[in-house]
Amino acid sequence: MEVIKFAVLPGDYIGPEVMAEALRVLGHAATAAGLKLEYQHADVGGAGIDNHGKALPDSTLEICRAADAILFGSVGGPKWEKLPPKEQPERAALLPLRKAFNLFANIRPGLLYSDLRDASPLKTERIPNGIDIVCIRELTGGIYFGAKSTITLENGEQQATDTMVYKTSEIERIAEVAAVTARARGKKVCSVDKANVLETSVLWRRTVTAYFAKHHPDLALSHMYVDNAAMQLARDPNQFDVLFTENMFGDILSDEMAVICGSLGMMSSASLGTDKNRFGKPYGLFEPAGGTAPDIAGKGIANPCAQILSAALMLRYSFGQDALATKIEAAVRKTVTVDGIRTGDIAFGKPVVGSKAMADAIIANL
Ligand code: IPM
Ligand code: MN
Numbered sequence: 001m002e003v004i005k006f007a008v009l010p011g012d013y014i015g016p017e018v019m020a021e022a023l024r025v026l027g028h029a030a031t032a033a034g035l036k037l038e039y040q041h042a043d044v045g046g047a048g049i050d051n052h053g054k055a056l057p058d059s060t061l062e063i064c065r066a067a068d069a070i071l072f073g074s075v076g077g078p079k080w081e082k083l084p085p086k087e088q089p090e091r092a093a094l095l096p097l098r099k100a101f102n103l104f105a106n107i108r109p110g111l112l113y114s115d116l117r118d119a120s121p122l123k124t125e126r127i128p129n130g131i132d133i134v135c136i137r138e139l140t141g142g143i144y145f146g147a148k149s150t151i152t153l154e155n156g157e158q159q160a161t162d163t164m165v166y167k168t169s170e171i172e173r174i175a176e177v178a179a180v181t182a183r184a185r186g187k188k189v190c191s192v193d194k195a196n197v198l199e200t201s202v203l204w205r206r207t208v209t210a211y212f213a214k215h216h217p218d219l220a221l222s223h224m225y226v227d228n229a230a231m232q233l234a235r236d237p238n239q240f241d242v243l244f245t246e247n248m249f250g251d252i253l254s255d256e257m258a259v260i261c262g263s264l265g266m267m268s269s270a271s272l273g274t275d276k277n278r279f280g281k282p283y284g285l286f287e288p289a290g291g292t293a294p295d296i297a298g299k300g301i302a303n304p305c306a307q308i309l310s311a312a313l314m315l316r317y318s319f320g321q322d323a324l325a326t327k328i329e330a331a332v333r334k335t336v337t338v339d340g341i342r343t344g345d346i347a348f349g350k351p352v353v354g355s356k357a358m359a360d361a362i363i364a365n366l
Contacts, residue, residue, distance in 0.1 A: 013292035014302040015073025021304035021359035045075025045089035055092035068277035069318035072287035103271040106137040115337040119262025137250025178244035192245035264290030265303025303343040331365035
């Protein structure tokens with residue numbers, strides 16, 4: 001029996017609740033497919049701070065290193081908000097994890113089932129069939145990781161600097177991820193930059209253009225300035241198929257995409273690394289796009305779908321189990337649409353169930 005080994009980092013508030021449901025779904029799916037799951041839990045975020053004095057404890061890193069992928073919950077919350085920004089669970093856990101495993105490619109499906117159109121803040125006539133796009137964000141470069149400083153000038157005034165840096169190789173490897181993603185979909189890619197102002201964007205656009213001309217001439221590549229892309233996403237999201245962009249533009253656009261796709265409770269994400277795991281697939285971190293939802297934590301009512309769909313992405317990208325991933329995705333879709341089983345965030349008049357009942361229904365549909 002093939003063994004799949006991953007680290008489980010549930011995090012804080014609803015993190016552990018939805019993680020438990022995702023692991024149940026994953027367990028059923030794997031058993032049916034003749035796979036054995038081997039996973040180890042580790043503290044991260046606020047749980048890391050409380051139990052080990054650090055958002056990303058060394059012991060957690062070790063467990064991640066021994067695994068082939070990380071299934072991540074979500075971190076942060078009011079309990080740790082008074083800490084200095086650098087020690088906050090989100091930043092002090094996620095950024096070092098991204099660096100430690102070279103997780104350079106963040107892939108976020110922007111999927112809204114047409115049955116859930118009402119969850120979107122967009123007018124339904126703009127999205128008659130829901131939304132189906134993908135946002136790909138460069139995750140280990142740019143202004144997030146360039147040189148930073150805060151200094152005091154001679155006149156006593158303070159000045160802070162962040163630097164946006166990109167190398168050709170960093171741009172090419174994310175362009176490749178966008179191309180591969182587009183090839184499996186509509187063969188259409190829109191690269192987003194600010195080439196009318198930024199040098200990094202001039203290089204980005206030139207590199208992307210040359211890369212596609214050389215390696216993917218059959219794909220339809222277009223370019224768009226980021227301010228326009230933000231408007232176009234809100235106006236007509238389905239004009240895009242695969243959107244891809246640098247780290248900070250992607251941070252903002254992927255959240256915009258998440259909100260127009262309705263509930264954060266349905267949004268999954270994959271962050272893929274440069275390193276290959278024991279399966280010859282990218283080492284990756286898989287997490288829901290939403291947060292820890294402290295307001296509903298402990299009540300058993302959080303939507304577990306985003307965590308379950310993130311587990312499906314893990315099977316697809318880090319373990320090469322595409323068919324099994326598709327099966328889980330189909331089960332989630334059927335549960336929510338055909339069966340109309342809904343947690344509170346996506347109820348719209350339908351009866352509301354809790355996290356566990358939602359996962360049970362998905363398992364029944366597997
Ligand atoms: C995200 C988050 C992180 C980011 C923060 C918490 C550092 O907003 O994953 O998008 O900005 O990348
Ligand atoms: Mn963000």
